[in-house]
Amino acid sequence: MSELATAREIDRSKMKVSDEVAIQINNMNKWYGTFHVLRDINLTVNQGERIVIAGPSGSGKSTLIRCINRLEEHQQGDIIVDGTELTSDLKNIDKIRREVGMCFQHFNLFPHLTILENCTLAPIWVRKTPRKEAEETAMHFLEKVKIPEQANKYPGQLSGGQQQRVAIARSLCMKPRIMLFDEPTSALDPEMIKEVLDTMIELAEEGMTMLCVTHEMGFARQVANRVIFMDAGQIVEQNEPEEFFNNPKSERTKLFLSQILGH
Amino acid sequence: MSNIEFVRTEMLPEKEPPASTVGPIGWMRENLFNGIWNSIITVLFVLAIVWTVLSLLGWGIQPTWNAKSLSECREIIAATGYTGHSGACWGVINDRWLQLLYGFYPLDANLLSAVSGASAAEILADPRAHVATPIVMILGYWRLNLAIILLFVGLAPVLIERAPRKLLIVTVLFPFIDVWLMWGGSIWGPAMAFVGFVLGYFAFKILAPIAGTLIAVIMSAVVPIIWWLFLSGSAASIFAGSPIDLTLEPVSSRQFGGFFLSISIGVVAILGSLPLGIVLALGRQSDLFIVKALCVGFIEFIRGVPLITLLFVANNLLNIFMPPGTNFDVILRVMIMVTLFAAAYMAEVVRGGLAALPKGQYEAADALGLDYWKAQRLIIMPQALKISIPGIVSTFIGVFKDTTLVSIISLMDPIGLSNAIRANQEWNGIVWELYAFIALLFFVVCFSMSRYSMFLERKLQTGHK
Numbered sequence: 260m261s262e263l264a265t266a267r268e269i270d271r272s273k274m275k276v277s278d279e280v281a282i283q284i285n286n287m288n289k290w291y292g293t294f295h296v297l298r299d300i301n302l303t304v305n306q307g308e309r310i311v312i313a314g315p316s317g318s319g320k321s322t323l324i325r326c327i328n329r330l331e332e333h334q335q336g337d338i339i340v341d342g343t344e345l346t347s348d349l350k351n352i353d354k355i356r357r358e359v360g361m362c363f364q365h366f367n368l369f370p371h372l373t374i375l376e377n378c379t380l381a382p383i384w385v386r387k388t389p390r391k392e393a394e395e396t397a398m399h400f401l402e403k404v405k406i407p408e409q410a411n412k413y414p415g416q417l418s419g420g421q422q423q424r425v426a427i428a429r430s431l432c433m434k435p436r437i438m439l440f441d442e443p444t445s446a447l448d449p450e451m452i453k454e455v456l457d458t459m460i461e462l463a464e465e466g467m468t469m470l471c472v473t474h475e476m477g478f479a480r481q482v483a484n485r486v487i488f489m490d491a492g493q494i495v496e497q498n499e500p501e502e503f504f505n506n507p508k509s510e511r512t513k514l515f516l517s518q519i520l521g522h
Numbered sequence: 523m524s525n526i527e528f529v530r531t532e533m534l535p536e537k538e539p540p541a542s543t544v545g546p547i548g549w550m551r552e553n554l555f556n557g558i559w560n561s562i563i564t565v566l567f568v569l570a571i572v573w574t575v576l577s578l579l580g581w582g583i584q585p586t587w588n589a590k591s592l593s594e595c596r597e598i599i600a601a602t603g604y605t606g607h608s609g610a611c612w613g614v615i616n617d618r619w620l621q622l623l624y625g626f627y628p629l630d631a632n633l634l635s636a637v638s639g640a641s642a643a644e645i646l647a648d649p650r651a652h653v654a655t656p657i658v659m660i661l662g663y664w665r666l667n668l669a670i671i672l673l674f675v676g677l678a679p680v681l682i683e684r685a686p687r688k689l690l691i692v693t694v695l696f697p698f699i700d701v702w703l704m705w706g707g708s709i710w711g712p713a714m715a716f717v718g719f720v721l722g723y724f725a726f727k728i729l730a731p732i733a734g735t736l737i738a739v740i741m742s743a744v745v746p747i748i749w750w751l752f753l754s755g756s757a758a759s760i761f762a763g764s765p766i767d768l769t770l771e772p773v774s775s776r777q778f779g780g781f782f783l784s785i786s787i788g789v790v791a792i793l794g795s796l797p798l799g800i801v802l803a804l805g806r807q808s809d810l811f812i813v814k815a816l817c818v819g820f821i822e823f824i825r826g827v828p829l830i831t832l833l834f835v836a837n838n839l840l841n842i843f844m845p846p847g848t849n850f851d852v853i854l855r856v857m858i859m860v861t862l863f864a865a866a867y868m869a870e871v872v873r874g875g876l877a878a879l880p881k882g883q884y885e886a887a888d889a890l891g892l893d894y895w896k897a898q899r900l901i902i903m904p905q906a907l908k909i910s911i912p913g914i915v916s917t918f919i920g921v922f923k924d925t926t927l928v929s930i931i932s933l934m935d936p937i938g939l940s941n942a943i944r945a946n947q948e949w950n951g952i953v954w955e956l957y958a959f960i961a962l963l964f965f966v967v968c969f970s971m972s973r974y975s976m977f978l979e980r981k982l983q984t985g986h987k
């Protein structure tokens with residue numbers, strides 16, 4: 260058994276999976292040069308779903324979620340995000356990126372800007388929000404991730420956990436409908452992992468659609484409504500967390516779980 | 523086995539460090555006399571420095587400031603009983619410093635005669651006989667002095683954070699006013715050149731939303747070029763000579779010279795090479811093959827060729843490509859060549875800064891929905907340029923000193939002038955005094971740039987990575 264992500268009871272009142280499709284991926288394939296990194300990916304994500312993607316290193320988890328906001332280009336199949344198809348049309352890409360927030364393993368905050376400026380930059384320049392309003396929104400989200408007092412510091416002056424929470428706040432300032440997380444806690448010390456997970460749990464409790472690559476199986480158990488297991492560029496198994504952990508079907512999944520949960 | 527248990531019952535108070543490890547004594551012990559060899563080396567170096575400074579002072583401290591020729595200098599030095607090899611003859615600097623600063627730029631004799639009462643002809647023959655030297659410098663060359671002042675005022679809001687923002691108006695206008703002050707003539711020439719930039723700006727503003735940034739950038743270059751080539755000349759001549767005109771005595775480029783010429787070429791090259799270098803560095807990273815090939819070709823070609831070659835091309839060869847009859851100013855040609863030369867180096871410096879940025883910065887900008895230009899302007903360039911500050915300023919300093927090469931194509935920069943001064947009968951044989959003075963001028967400017975860059979680096983420090 261893995262540790263729990265949080266000791267408290269999760270509030271599921273707003274965690275509703277609607278019928279509305281947020282992301283639709285059909286027969287998607289991707290190659291790096293001649294290396295076939297994603298193979299026949301089919302995935303439908305409904306609005307309000309919390310999906311955890313797990314799998315061994317190099318299985319293509321990052322590549323998959325980076326295709327969703329076009330940080331990587333796929334070569335075959337369709338990806339439809341919020342009704343907009345991802346093609347090389349820049350207008351569509353911009354539209355999707357405005358609706359999809361992303362947090363990275365190494366935070367990728369802008370070191371030359373203060374925390375507040377990090378959070379207001381995209382709303383001001385992409386959404387054309389007036390500065391004052393953007394700053395109010397930013398403070399609102401910084402309060403939410405519990406670091407409003409750091410607003411005028413620079414990222415280099417914050418701890419890793421604080422930086423990752425700023426990164427989450429920065430994405431939220433764009434008011435995204437979908438959030439992507441690529442191993443948001445794997446560069447952090449154990450005590451900081453908890454504060455970032457807490458932030459993510461609160462986000463889930465508010466009904467955010469989330470796709471999360473993570474090795475935090477406690478988070479998957481408590482928060483996710485679906486766990487996807489990937490290996491060798493393919494989706495090998497997906498199920499509800501309870502079933503996934505207690506009753507894995509595929510041999511690869513069993514092997515992976517035994518390694519990661521240390522049975 | 524011995525007992526390893528230990529419990530401290532009393533905490534230790536703080537103590538002063540031993541006197542021999544702190545303060546000046548501690549510092550000297552640590553850095554100068556740390557061991558036998560270190561001490562010997564320190565003593566030897568101190569002796570060498572003292573010896574050098576003493577001999578330089580012996581050469582330099584000579585009462586020759588008022589001498590009128592080299593032979594007079596020698597008499598004065600002999601009269602003092604000085605026994606060294608030779609003494610400095612500072613009379614040449616006293617006699618020629620205005621020329622070393624301003625070249626053969628014509629004095630405003632009318633203004634000087636108005637303040638002194640001497641006639642303009644008398645002033646021209648020997649200004650310093652009738653007017654105090656500082657007044658000659660300030661009023662006689664007021665056009666160049668004003669140009670320099672405008673330059674500083676215009677740069678202030680860029681260089682100093684606390685400077686009033688209103689000065690940005692000067693920043694935009696000073697290049698045009700300075701051109702008018704320096705070359706004289708009708709103000710409508712530079713004014714129409716300015717109009718070209720305004721047209722380019724509006725071309726960008728209007729086209730960017732409807733045709734996309736790339737088209738807008740291209741048109742914002744094409745529109746002004748068309749304006750300058752075909753329209754601005756006739757537009758200027760309509761206004762020139764009309765009552766709403768301001769004219770100054772025209773000055774030809776061959777009359778430019780001295781340190782002022784170095785500064786003009788240097789400032790143009792510095793201000794021009796940074797934006798051009800950024801564009802080239804971005805072009806070099808472009809996905810468009812043609813753009814990339816052009817930028818790489820340009821950078822490698824310019825860096826592979828000595829600046830002197832480019833200056834000869836500017837001086838002689840460029841006329842071949844011009845339509846016959848066009849008079850393309852020689853200083854302008856040199857300025858363009860030096861700018862291109864500096865830009866090629868700048869491009870590589872900026873590329874180094876770009877390469878040092880983690881890929882995550884681009885990805886974060888993309889993920890937030892910033893387009894290429896906004897990401898460059900708001901995220902990438904501020905960081906890349908900050909990383910490259912030492913390299914950028916080195917390039918600035920290098921190109922500023924390289925302006926002395928224009929003496930090869932017989933422009934009268936300080937080095938060119940020093941040759942001309944030496945060709946004079948009175949000062950034939952003078953070498954080091956002139957070079958020392960020129961070196962001092964360049965050192966002051968280059969050292970200031972270097973200090974400013976260190977200040978900027980410290981100011982932009984925003985905590986460790």
Ligand SMILES: Nc1ncnc2c1ncn2[C@@H]1O[C@H](COP(=O)(O)OP(=O)(O)OP(=O)(O)O)[C@@H](O)[C@H]1O
Binds near residue numbers: 291296315317320
């Ligand atoms: N830019 C690239 N060019 C070529 N191959 C790449 C590139 N990026 C990733 N790969 C390869 O694609 C495969 C999938 O990479 P990906 O980063 O998606 O794995 P991952 O599942 O996220 O692994 P990890 O858990 O280590 O982050 C890996 O084998 C990797 O070596």
Ligand SMILES: [Mg+2]
Binds near residue numbers: 320321322442
């Ligand atoms: Mg990964």
